[in-house]
Amino acid sequence: MLDPFATLEEAGFSLRRAGGMDRLAGWSPELIAGMDWARVSELARAIATEAGCEVAGSRVMPDGAVHFGMIEEPKSAKAQRAMVKTVPWNEWGATPETVQRFAQEVGGARNVRGILIAPGGFSPAALRAAQELRIEAVDAAGLDAAVRALPREKSDYLFVITTAGDFSVPSCPVCLKKLQRVEQEAFELPSRLFDMDGLIADNVVCDRLEVAAGCDVTFLHEVKARAISVSGHVAGDFVCEGPVILESGGTLSGTVAARSLVVRDGGQLLGQFRILEGELGSFVKPVVRWHWRCAGEEGKRECAWVVFEPHE
Structure with missing residues (x-):
């Protein structure tokens, strides 16, 4: 039988992530929430496939959201079509607006149920909206429970494949290359x-x-x-x-x-x-902020528009 740990070690992948987190600790909601959007969508597809669903191709959006369709229990009389979406990288956690937008997308298809995956979680209001709009809400804890429910060999294999290499660094949704950390001075203040x-x-x-x-x-x-x-x-x-x-x-x-x-x-x-009268010295001080950007090595113009905020 293929030993995924040995195979990946031979290929030069480390079993420890940069920053010291021990990958051998196994699956956890925190690990899943900290993954690249591409790894999360592929994990969701793998779980659906292992559950016996027929899974269609993925459609990657410029914001890192991923859509794919699937048929649940395809060989039975109860076959059900579903539309699955992982939220954009810069949202990651779902708000009521996130759920409502997805419900509108699902509403454009007939006899299709919607499954919205937000690794960062759902706010209480978002969960209420999902219940009202009949959208299945799945967060990192839900994915963790689903992958742990698989046979041990399958779960272990998916863990090694999903966490190989820089699994926490987001990919560019245009060229799929890993993004780079870019620092710059910013004068914006948060609300x-x-x-x-x-x-x-x-x-x-x-x-x-x-x-x-x-x-x-x-x-x-x-x-x-x-x-x-x-x-x-x-x-x-x-x-x-x-x-x-x-x-x-x-x-x-x-x-x-x-x-x-x-x-x-x-x-x-x-x-x-x-x-307050007269000139007021601004209390805004420049701070160094960083975000993820694409190096544009593939020469695609759209890569320059990709700006992902860090999940911290």
């Missing part, structure tokens, strides 16, 4: 949404700060933002390069220095406000 009650001890510096309705958030350090929108209850000291908007039901306690303050009907300021 921050606080949708849960909390006492925030971090130094918050962001583009847009939003506090959701029904939430009570207290900031222990001065908050700096380009725009602030409050629909819940917030306390702290705030410096804003743009407008501060207190929506209906929103209250702000503390001090506010901003270019402008807008208080909607039902909103309330419970503190001190001063208008």
